Amino acid sequence: MSKLSFEKSVAGASAFSLPRCDIPPEAVTVEIPQNFLREEDPLLPELSEVEVVRHFTELSGRAYGVDNGFYPLGSCTMKYNPKINEWAARLPGFANIHPLQPQDTVQGALQLMYELEEMLCEITGMDSFSLQPAAGAHGEMTGAMIIKAYHNSRQDYKRKKMIVPDSSHGTNPATANMLGFEIVQVKSDERGLVDLADLRSLVNDEIAGLMLTNPNTLGLFEEDIQQIAEIIHAAGGLLYYDGANANAIMGITRPGDMGFDICHLNLHKTFGTPHGGGGPGSGPVGVKSFLADFLPVPVIEKQGSKYILNYNRPLSIGKVHSFYGNFGVAVKAYTYIKALGKTGLKEACENAVLNANYLRTKLTDHYDIPYNRLCKHEFVASARKQKKESGVTALDVAKSLIDRGYHPPTIYFPLIVEEALMIEPTETETKERLDEFVEAMLAIDREARQSPDKIKAAPQQAVIRRVDEARAARRPVLKWSPEK
Amino acid sequence: MKVKADYYYSEEHEWVRVEGDLAYIGITDYAQHHLGNTVFVELPENESEFAAGEVIGVIESVKAVADMHTPVSGTVTAINEELEDSPELLNEDPYGHYIAVLKMTNPEELKALMNSEQYAAFCEQQEE
Amino acid sequence: MNYVPNPPWVVQQMLESMGLASVEDLFRDIPEELKLKRELNLAAPLAELELRRELSALAAKNLNVDTYPCFLGAGAYDHYIPAVVEQMLLRSEFYTAYTPYQPEISQGILQAIFEYQTMICNLTGMDVANASVYDGGSALAEACSLACDVTRRKKILVPETVNPRYSEVVRTYALGEKMEVIPVSCQEGVVDAGAIAALIDDQTAAVVIQHPNFYGNLEVELEKIGQAIHAHKSLLVMAVDPISLGILKPPAAWGADIVVGEGQSLGNSLSFGGPYLGFFATTQKLMRKIPGRLVGETVDLDGKRAFVLTLQAREQHIRRERASSNICSNEALCALAATIYLTVVGKQGIKAVAKRCHQLACYAKQQFVKAGFKLKYNQPFFKEFAVAVNDPQAANAALLQAGIIGGYELNDALLFAFTEKRTCAEIDRLVAALGGMERE
Ligand SMILES: Cc1ncc(COP(=O)(O)O)c(C=O)c1O
Numbered sequence A: 001m002s003k004l005s006f007e008k009s010v011a012g013a014s015a016f017s018l019p020r021c022d023i024p025p026e027a028v029t030v031e032i033p034q035n036f037l038r039e040e041d042p043l044l045p046e047l048s049e050v051e052v053v054r055h056f057t058e059l060s061g062r063a064y065g066v067d068n069g070f071y072p073l074g075s076c077t078m079k080y081n082p083k084i085n086e087w088a089a090r091l092p093g094f095a096n097i098h099p100l101q102p103q104d105t106v107q108g109a110l111q112l113m114y115e116l117e118e119m120l121c122e123i124t125g126m127d128s129f130s131l132q133p134a135a136g137a138h139g140e141m142t143g144a145m146i147i148k149a150y151h152n153s154r155q156d157y158k159r160k161k162m163i164v165p166d167s168s169h170g171t172n173p174a175t176a177n178m179l180g181f182e183i184v185q186v187k188s189d190e191r192g193l194v195d196l197a198d199l200r201s202l203v204n205d206e207i208a209g210l211m212l213t214n215p216n217t218l219g220l221f222e223e224d225i226q227q228i229a230e231i232i233h234a235a236g237g238l239l240y241y242d243g244a245n246a247n248a249i250m251g252i253t254r255p256g257d258m259g260f261d262i263c264h265l266n267l268h269k270t271f272g273t274p275h276g277g278g279g280p281g282s283g284p285v286g287v288k289s290f291l292a293d294f295l296p297v298p299v300i301e302k303q304g305s306k307y308i309l310n311y312n313r314p315l316s317i318g319k320v321h322s323f324y325g326n327f328g329v330a331v332k333a334y335t336y337i338k339a340l341g342k343t344g345l346k347e348a349c350e351n352a353v354l355n356a357n358y359l360r361t362k363l364t365d366h367y368d369i370p371y372n373r374l375c376k377h378e379f380v381a382s383a384r385k386q387k388k389e390s391g392v393t394a395l396d397v398a399k400s401l402i403d404r405g406y407h408p409p410t411i412y413f414p415l416i417v418e419e420a421l422m423i424e425p426t427e428t429e430t431k432e433r434l435d436e437f438v439e440a441m442l443a444i445d446r447e448a449r450q451s452p453d454k455i456k457a458a459p460q461q462a463v464i465r466r467v468d469e470a471r472a473a474r475r476p477v478l479k480w481s482p483e484k
Numbered sequence B: 001m002k003v004k005a006d007y008y009y010s011e012e013h014e015w016v017r018v019e020g021d022l023a024y025i026g027i028t029d030y031a032q033h034h035l036g037n038t039v040f041v042e043l044p045e046n047e048s049e050f051a052a053g054e055v056i057g058v059i060e061s062v063k064a065v066a067d068m069h070t071p072v073s074g075t076v077t078a079i080n081e082e083l084e085d086s087p088e089l090l091n092e093d094p095y096g097h098y099i100a101v102l103k104m105t106n107p108e109e110l111k112a113l114m115n116s117e118q119y120a121a122f123c124e125q126q127e128e
Numbered sequence C: 001m002n003y004v005p006n007p008p009w010v011v012q013q014m015l016e017s018m019g020l021a022s023v024e025d026l027f028r029d030i031p032e033e034l035k036l037k038r039e040l041n042l043a044a045p046l047a048e049l050e051l052r053r054e055l056s057a058l059a060a061k062n063l064n065v066d067t068y069p070c071f072l073g074a075g076a077y078d079h080y081i082p083a084v085v086e087q088m089l090l091r092s093e094f095y096t097a098y099t100p101y102q103p104e105i106s107q108g109i110l111q112a113i114f115e116y117q118t119m120i121c122n123l124t125g126m127d128v129a130n131a132s133v134y135d136g137g138s139a140l141a142e143a144c145s146l147a148c149d150v151t152r153r154k155k156i157l158v159p160e161t162v163n164p165r166y167s168e169v170v171r172t173y174a175l176g177e178k179m180e181v182i183p184v185s186c187q188e189g190v191v192d193a194g195a196i197a198a199l200i201d202d203q204t205a206a207v208v209i210q211h212p213n214f215y216g217n218l219e220v221e222l223e224k225i226g227q228a229i230h231a232h233k234s235l236l237v238m239a240v241d242p243i244s245l246g247i248l249k250p251p252a253a254w255g256a257d258i259v260v261g262e263g264q265s266l267g268n269s270l271s272f273g274g275p276y277l278g279f280f281a282t283t284q285k286l287m288r289k290i291p292g293r294l295v296g297e298t299v300d301l302d303g304k305r306a307f308v309l310t311l312q313a314r315e316q317h318i319r320r321e322r323a324s325s326n327i328c329s330n331e332a333l334c335a336l337a338a339t340i341y342l343t344v345v346g347k348q349g350i351k352a353v354a355k356r357c358h359q360l361a362c363y364a365k366q367q368f369v370k371a372g373f374k375l376k377y378n379q380p381f382f383k384e385f386a387v388a389v390n391d392p393q394a395a396n397a398a399l400l401q402a403g404i405i406g407g408y409e410l411n412d413a414l415l416f417a418f419t420e421k422r423t424c425a426e427i428d429r430l431v432a433a434l435g436g437m438e439r440e
Helices: A049-061 A083-089 A107-124 A136-153 A171-178 A196-202 A225-234 A289-294 A327-363 A384-390 A394-403 A431-450 A452-456 A469-474 B029-035 B107-112 B116-127 C008-017 C023-027 C048-060 C083-089 C107-124 C136-151 C164-176 C193-199 C222-231 C242-246 C284-289 C316-322 C332-370 C392-401 C424-439
Strands: A128-130 A161-165 A182-186 A207-213 A238-243 A262-265 A285-287 A299-303 A306-310 A379-382 A420-423 B014-019 B022-027 B038-042 B055-061 B065-069 B074-079 B100-104 C155-159 C180-184 C204-210 C235-239 C258-262 C278-282 C295-299 C305-309 C384-388 C413-417
Touching (some): A049 C083, A083 A327, A083 C048, A107 A128, A107 A285, A107 A306, A136 A171, A136 A207, A171 A182, A285 A289, A327 A420, A327 C048, A431 C008, A469 B038, A469 C295, C008 C023, C107 C278, C107 C332, C136 C155, C136 C204, C136 C278, C155 C193, C222 C235, C242 C332, C332 C384
Parallel strands (some): A161 A207, A207 A238, A238 A262, C155 C204, C204 C235
Antiparallel strands (some): A128 A285, B014 B022, B038 B055, B074 B100, C295 C305
């Protein structure tokens, strides 16, 4: 068991010292009224430097990243994170600049942001971008705000409904709700695509828009996207592109050409920036020109050879972030796009789709794949056959994969597939890795039939066994307390 | 799947046990089974009024969340505070633990509910 | 440079195994007319060495705070980041991982978040802290939205002494019409308890108090303000500087219901405004309504202590449109930086850093006053204060000429921040340079 830093604490130990104080002794004062001062020191651990380093090194040994192995976590695009990007973001000229410095002193940063926006416009077919949103869901929110602001600007106040597919990611309906939209769910048809008849029956003059991922969360390209766009536009709504799956189309087709009016991209998925164990991400939002005025302030503009931040945008929705978004992440994505260039992005996409279809084909005879046809960057298999035959569920398969050295796929999402195993290999995996993974999946299938209890008892090789989640949620312990 | 005789049942898998003009309301064995480990129950406020079909509480499990509707109209006269500390009771004995007691304003509404046999058949149908 | 590992002959082999002739076949489900029938209009791929050159050149166009001393604050601070923080963050088991959905292979990350939650609780005095939200501004917006949700009221009072960037973010979030932002004007650089009492009513969900406030001042009427708020069963939402909590009374002691803030100061670089760290803490009572990820302690099948994401029924992936927040990815790595930072500085260090910032600010005030300057406000402050100048923009330009990154420009003043990285010598230079300019 790994002790908490608090439990390793030794009174008086320290890993820190301040520089000598050069304030003349007679000038050293504390001018804070007594009743504003803390009475007790905040309880923080006290450790020597070597112990701090060992503590976090130990914790890192109990974590698993893309650098540790295959990470086919569907919808998350766990591709390799190039090391040069880490170097770039840590350059003092990027890492150590204050967001409110005079604009003349940060021309390199503004130029990078401006150029990144231009590149994202080209990749998506949009006309303007803002880098302000800090993650995918934040981008969705910014997009939903723009939709609202657009309808409001036309005094079209009755548009209170947002359509999302039943296969959509939870952030789509949650976002629309935050903006006060009523959520209308459109069904998926037997192909796993938006049911056009259902969609037609849902649209009217109260529809604000449709939020759609393409390829969708089943990894399938929405082939009727042009008709979908027509239906939504004819009803006066806007079409929003959730770019979580853009790795499947970049360089091949563009949301802007499909008829989408607004889109976000996840730089932390498609453009190779690391997920950091849950962030930071970056969710830039792009729009067609007729919506550009609504983008968050400030926008970066180029005047002659100079870049400026323009706050004077009366129609803007306002700010969604204290400053300009996750600049450090933008530096990494910029470096990535520059590395891959005009040919590399498409190659990345092609190989992501190739790897997904390769895995899908290899697993077809052993796992149920409800929508089994050409997929894009990911596909959704199901453990329902295993569950019926031997009681082994998607969760059990996931845990058994841990024992075999893999990070499991996304499970139980999308909600429209029972016992879902959502598998996204990404382009940065070799055929050998994929073959090994297939072997592992087949072995699990075999073992499920022969000795299901073994799979149900997995993992056995990890630092802990399965956890009691009900206990955690019933009587939550969310911080360490010394009296324990 | 257990079903209790003499209880009334709704299609949303709530049960009603009647004592005079009081309706004890809870969730069925089918409901708890499908929700999985219940981890939290949000109870209504005492003395609040509800019409049949309205949401009177929320039940959270590890991986799901479900609204609890009242099958009958009335005023809340008691809530089961025991569930606040021990939500698992709904898994252990769903028919033994009511969520709220309502003083019914329209007992006629009971007629629209299922009896235990009808409910057992209804559940079977749902499973198909 | 490309990171695709399969050479073309392997690609061909894979295609053949699926009965496909070419890569194009993989995209035949996309309508022809939608396909981009040209190369993307981007530059040619660059080799790593070329990337180094290009990126170095771009970075070199920026003036960084290592070259010029920085007296800018206003929501982002040039605090020292110990080498241990930078080194540990480079461990790729941390930074190349996703959100710890699978607890068995994510104990290290889950435990670090649990330690982070504990630290934020201990600094603020609150019961519960989440695993982070995007930044200070969005943390405040989430707090206001939570306040409206739990009180079933709509009005949020936001005084002028709150960081204007934060209030702007709150106003943007209010586009959803679930909250109504009511500005409160302030004299003397602090919130007047009377003004709050006059505006607050039974429709007020919360009052936001930033303390120390945007102008660096302590909100001297905090106690009375808190009483007025709670008398109306509204919530006190506080935005705080985590470094200040090394010496300042924790927000819980003022009766705060929700505490948020910008955690950048804790081991995260300035990085031109992001990625930063929104921290979010609240009371036991509001625990099940808190937005974002939470890590809880439990046991595994063998009874061993284990950590796991918990209370997930609050979140978008389960509650969907009924979730009170849509947040999914947060700022986990920035929270890890904060955790490592707070472990390095420890109990004594956080106090020492806070004290040093304040003492340097006090020294600076003395020097400014000696040089004939007036402070814009006559209030107790922590590490920032505003100095009255005739032309802030010109003054800043002159400071830059003198090799100093100046303050934040207010209408008639410059707001200066003093971190432990500043020295008396630098402060003397600042005062002298500004003095020289103002006398001209
Ligand atoms: C389809 C989809 N939409 C939205 C999101 C939310 O993105 P983020 O976590 O960056 O907020 C995700 C992330 O998993 C996703 O897969």
